[in-house]
Amino acid sequence: xxxxxxxxxxxxxxxxxxxxxxxxxxxxxxxxxxxxxxxxxxxxxxxxxxxxxxxxxxxxxxxxxxxxxxxxxxxxxxxxxxxxxxxxxxxxxxxxxxxxxxxxxxxxxxxxxxx
Amino acid sequence: xxxxxxxxxxxxxxxxxxxxxxxxxxxxxxxxxxxxxxxxxxxxxxxxxxxxxxxxxxxxxxxxxxxxxxxxxxxxxxxxxxxxxxxxxxxxxxxxxxxxxxxxxxxxxx
Numbered sequence: 001x002x003x004x005x006x007x008x009x010x011x012x013x014x015x016x017x018x019x020x021x022x023x024x025x026x027x028x029x030x031x032x033x034x035x036x037x038x039x040x041x042x043x044x045x046x047x048x049x050x051x052x053x054x055x056x057x058x059x060x061x062x063x064x065x066x067x068x069x070x071x072x073x074x075x076x077x078x079x080x081x082x083x084x085x086x087x088x089x090x091x092x093x094x095x096x097x098x099x100x101x102x103x104x105x106x107x108x109x110x111x112x113x114x115x
Numbered sequence: 116x117x118x119x120x121x122x123x124x125x126x127x128x129x130x131x132x133x134x135x136x137x138x139x140x141x142x143x144x145x146x147x148x149x150x151x152x153x154x155x156x157x158x159x160x161x162x163x164x165x166x167x168x169x170x171x172x173x174x175x176x177x178x179x180x181x182x183x184x185x186x187x188x189x190x191x192x193x194x195x196x197x198x199x200x201x202x203x204x205x206x207x208x209x210x211x212x213x214x215x216x217x218x219x220x221x222x223x224x225x
Contacts (some may be wrong), residue, residue, distance in 0.1 A: 002157070031211060042203050042215030043158070058211050087154060096211060103148065104213060108157035 002026070004093050012113045018079045021110045025072040025093030029102035031055070032074045033104060034066060037088040049074060059086055078112075086114045121204060121216040129224050136219040138204030139184075139201070143211035147180055149189050152201045161189075161202075188198040194223045 004033040013019050025032050029114035031050045034048050045058035049068035063079040072093075078085055092104035122137045128213045149156040151222070164171045164180045164187065171178045179191040191198055199221050205213040 001210075002159075004157075006157075033211065033213070034214075035215075039155075042217050043204075043213075045214065046213055050211075054133045056210055058212065090157060092158075092213075094211065103160055103163055104211075105160060106150070106158040111155075 002105040004106065006090065006091055006107035006110050008110060010111045010113075011106070012115065013081050013114050015081055015083060017081050017114075018077065019081060019112060021076045021078075021089050021091075021112070022094075023074045023076070023091035023107055025074065025091075026105055027072055029093035029095050029105075031096040032068055033092045034074075034076045035090040035092065036060070036085075037090060037109070038088070043090055044095050046076070052076075056079065058066050068073070074083045082113045086112060087113075117145075119221065121202070123219060124217065125171045125220045125222075127222045128194055130194060130196055132194055132223075134194050134198070134221055134223070135204060136189045136202050136204075136221070138187045138189070138216055140204075140206045140214075140216075141185065142206075142208060144182075144206045147178075147184050147187050148204045148205045148207065148213065149176075149187075150215075151203060151205050152203065154200075158203065188210045191221075194221075199223045 013066040033048040034046040037043040041056045052068045068074040088109045092106045094104045148163045149161040201218045203218045205215045
């Protein structure tokens with residue numbers, strides 16, 4: 001067990017809707033990263049939050065947004081859902097020290113299906 | 116674009132045999148990490164090797180890193196049926212952004 005939890009486990013939405021996915025990081029971890037994993041592919045980096053500020057973003061449009069809270073929880077929000085957003089969404093927490101972030105610990109993921 | 120490319124894409128072996136997976140990447144890295152994923156669930160961290168390290172061991176796992184060739188290998192010795200999973204390498208260029216390869220699917224037959 002990594003100590004990282006995600007909710008919900010599964011989610012079904014229709015095209016055009018909005019969705020919020022939640023993650024609870026390991027206690028003491030100041031960094032959370034979100035990844036999208038399409039079926040049969042490796043995870044793709046969406047963005048990272050460090051001490052509640054966005055700290056790097058991958059090649060994802062602005063309709064993907066996030067929040068990180070002081071209580072080690074975070075959210076990934078996706079607006080105007082598209083069929084291609086169907087994927088496993090993974091969050092990962094880590095501790096960023098002066099030398100940069102280290103091992104990332106992943107949650108079990110949220111499986112999002114867009115119909 | 117993918118930074119890491121794993122080879123082979125799929126591997127099938129008998130229990131007790133060794134499994135070797137390779138990973139190649141394109142740019143300079145701070146560290147390289149190997150993860151395991153069972154049946155589309157969350158990723159389990161296996162081992163991290165830093166750019167100034169050449170070899171690392173953890174139980175039945177042995178990882179090597181050759182920064183001159185921009186490649187890494189993961190060796191699982193004396194494999195078990197429970198090792199059946201997908202294995203991913205991920206590189207970190209000191210931004211905290213992990214770039215994953217496509218993964219190697221390992222099947223260990225009892």
